[in-house]
Amino acid sequence: EEVAKLLELKAQLGGDEGRHQFTLKTAKGTRDYNPKQMAIREKVFNTIISCFKRHGAENIDTPVFELKETLTGKYGEDSKLIYDLKDQGGELLSLRYDLTVPFARYLAMNKVTNIKRYHIAKVYRRDNPAMTRGRYREFYQCDFDIAGQYDPMIPDAECLKIVHEILSELELGDFRIKVNDRRILDGMFAVCGVPDDKFRTICSTVDKLDKMSWEDVRSEMVKEKGLSEEAADQIGQYVSLQGGMDLAERLLQDAKMSQSKQACAGLTDMKQLFSYLQLFQVTDKVVFDLSLARGLDYYTGVIYEAILTQTGPVPVAAAQNGAGEKAEEGVSVGSVAGGGRYDGLVGMFDPKGRKVPCVGVSIGIERVFSIMEQKAEASAEKVRTTETQVMVASAQKNLLEERLRLTAELWNAGIKAEVMYKRNPKLLSQLQHCEDSGIPLVAILGEQELKDGVVKLRTVHSREEIDVSRAELVEEIKRRTSDV
């Protein structure tokens, strides 16, 4: 026994072949998707892509790496999170950090001035991964953008309609879409007495209001950022405001706010936006919230962010996934979508600085995946990882050839069919495979069935069996699996 233990230990230590020891892992912050995760991912993508197509969007794709200089100067201090490729001679390259900058590069390079496109692809950030909370270094982004010079707020309203449709269809629970405008924020800062050169840094502090108390935010403004107490308190008044079109109207009459041209432009557009949202019947979920700031520098107009609000099993998952930190798209706790208007980015790429106004939205798809995975985990229903409709089986020996012949007939008729790769598998193991992978039907062949020109068609869940003539088998399988 002692010897057996020692041999086992030796085997664990690598066997006696002196084999090179690999580190069996994926790179830090990355993961494989197993078939179950892929099945959930496919379902989520289908819902989202259907919505994008319903709105007439085209699809584009860009390379996973860009020239390093293409990404330079677009992400502020987050640039340190960009993955660079090794200099192996030739161009200096970096992995894409998001899909927005490659999109702007694409528009400028191809002189595209009008497009409504979606792009679903992986992006890369050398962030400190918190994988148990659904934060990775390789993750999907799922972007929809409308580029082009149009009448104000119509494409912007469509983006919000899309968020509303997708979040409703994914059934993630109740949600709110917060809306604000960079011009309103800047106008507010101006009339509250924030010096021009402090707009961006004060904006970043305001952006923390979704996970810090006002007291802490105020303290950061005054103590760290050197803002006067009066200015901070005036900002505090405004950022506590929430409402709809009525709030925009009220602020247009506000003695201080109305002094800022920028704020007035933003507020007028906000009114317009809400009028379109009413036509789209989505105002139940949308709230004009002056505390919404969003991190990225490139926004120039309306900004928005969707959060899940429901308490219960689902939001617990959501909270776990982002508690106390920013989500992968640079949005806040519980956030599942975000975006806004960026009218200057394409111009940064155009040699003549020609601007192409853009507005877009990014669905926080990794958050959605982990919520869906937890829902699937909690649900009694099993996630199928194949779509197989029928297993071609046999209870008797020496029928491999007949099984293969029938399976090929079914494949050729477009039926999703499996057959065991064994000469003489046990019927029980064939039925067990159906149970395990949710295959609803079994087509059983035996000597008698072959003689009679029939197949015994078994329904897995009810164990019912009926003889079906070979000629009618395909139609019968289609009829019984029409909901698959």
Next chain:
Amino acid sequence: EEVAKLLELKAQLGGDEGRHQFTLKTAKGTRDYNPKQMAIREKVFNTIISCFKRHGAENIDTPVFELKETLTGKYGEDSKLIYDLKDQGGELLSLRYDLTVPFARYLAMNKVTNIKRYHIAKVYRRDNPAMTRGRYREFYQCDFDIAGQYDPMIPDAECLKIVHEILSELELGDFRIKVNDRRILDGMFAVCGVPDDKFRTICSTVDKLDKMSWEDVRSEMVKEKGLSEEAADQIGQYVSLQGGMDLAERLLQDAKMSQSKQACAGLTDMKQLFSYLQLFQVTDKVVFDLSLARGLDYYTGVIYEAILTQTGPVPVAAAQNGAGEKAEEGVSVGSVAGGGRYDGLVGMFDPKGRKVPCVGVSIGIERVFSIMEQKAEASAEKVRTTETQVMVASAQKNLLEERLRLTAELWNAGIKAEVMYKRNPKLLSQLQHCEDSGIPLVAILGEQELKDGVVKLRTVHSREEIDVSRAELVEEIKRRTSDV
């Protein structure tokens, strides 16, 4: 006029803002996919994925980069083509070179011993790109593999059936699938008097027979690789042989060949394979060809490769895409699929060296894309890049709100609808957009229609218009676009 010209020149040189000059390009050997290319790509993927699902395959995904050591020692001298990431602290990483090695790593890491999976993703090779011939540094691979210990040749036959189905459905023209076996090749080398240590290098030379004459191959064997003339001539006898099950039977009786145990094992399996292929009714396209060698070292049994054979517009494209060089999957001229059995690769990753036998096939999807693109180019039919069913339009002014309201109604009913983002677009420009993007229907709103509770539904190609009541509009659109 001179001044205007100078100003234009100045503008071309970058304007007067001293803007940073970006190099507006994608990285060498990479490309963007525009909406038209994406539409073709989606169609090809759908065909292939449907086939994989019909055969009960699951889907997995792995990260775009792996630990560098995971890829080390798997690709022979092609390792120099691997992209490394810059050492930014932490692990040393490389971009994946194919999907097979990550698959083997996945199986070993997760102790998976049985799986039928497909994986469609981009891989990276620092090759000398020949983009006009469809060769890129970033390209798709499209792999289907069956892992597990099964009775001989059943999964192998299914892989060939899959190639047959996919190439038939893609309508790329006539094709042949060449089959051989590494054990037959090795046995043949042994009985022809090739020294053991020259098997791999002579095998590489034989692999060139699809693009070099026998004389040149013979000369390389003798002059460069130092093989005896007698051995070379004996090989020459064998590699000219082509056939089916009959050829396998004949070689089993061959005085020399039958001396090799390995060759006999391979030939017996080849007979078995052909018997299954007969049941699958695919022997019309499959040929047992002793000149097929394939480059990769890790194959241990059956190997195969599909080539397009048709002359005419399609093969011209195929030839252009790979003339005189290897295709992206390491296969030969005109090759559109390839694969084989690799029973040892997973064991290289397992700490205890446990083997998981695998057989798989890779579809040469980039070749397929470029053939499909050329077919689309040559065809009169326009490739649609959206699926929009109806454009909500108006001939009169001030009906934006009514257009938006109707569009939202259609979206909510699942209709794919577009509306122009203008307050008062011209009817002509709305109709022109339909012509340009192939939208089949226009729902036209006017004061009279609104009063009557109807919509004028126009069929774009026939210019017919009928009034449809608002309540019946959704059904009528669905009815008319049921083939979309």
